[in-house]
Amino acid sequence: MPEGHVIHRLAGQYDVAFAGAVVSVTSPQGRFADSAALLNGRHLVDTDAYGKHLFLNFDDDRAVHVHLGLYGKVTFDRSPAPEPVGLVRMRLEGSGRYADLRGPAACDVMSHEQVAAVVDRLGPDPIRTDADSELAWERLQTSRSSIGSVLMDQRTFAGVGNIYRAEVLFRARVNPHREARAVRRRTFDAMWDDLVTLMRVGVRDGRIDTVLPEHEPEAMGRAPRDDRHGGEVYVYRREGQRCFVCGSKVRLEDMQGRTLYWCPRCQRR
């Protein structure tokens, strides 16, 4: 489930497990072998998360930059680490624990200057306390795209993915096709505040929950769902099912190559 909340959670887990420790770094799969050899036995100082990018900061101006993409996963467990199962790109081990990274879109070593360049390309991240939402608002003003597209643009909202995009639009009752620059300030503020709340809850719980108490399964006489992404949501992957609020059928469509879910009645133009 790699939207921003997962990355921030991982940063915390890597930090708890390894910060301040000397760690062994290996690449059982081999694709990160040269870099692993470079870092092996060094000190992991701390970690950072910005949008969907994770940084493991080692001493001597070296950081591991990880982007999970669609499939990347990390598992943590106590040492001793067993023989790697599947394709493990990077294994860290130290302080009685190990962490295996599988399937990332990116895993490479960077200088802090290179890290800064990556971060510079990102918009404000609602999970970070140093985020400046004004920068996202300014981007909306100069955009020619729909609000549905802009919410997925990492230069505008870092860390927002397809689930938070769909859910925050639904909760604000905003039609995904509305021009981004036509969104009112009050509506933008409400969506930003909602992202801050929802994504931080996501970091805390390790899942995405967006449904208000009055619409929860128990309140509605429905059975709780157990979907692949873990949480309870209004529209994401609920195409063809009834909207919890108005009873209309949730719609699915392709928006610039990504699947968009929305309620045509609650989110009228």
Added chain:
DNA sequence: AGGGCATGGGCAT
């Protein structure tokens, strides 16, 4: 066994 699909994004065109 094999195809399609997924919470993402970089690159060529």
Added chain:
DNA sequence: TGCCCCTGCCCTG
């Protein structure tokens, strides 16, 4: 706007 990459799971046959 497509095409491609990362991997695993679920569906079909």
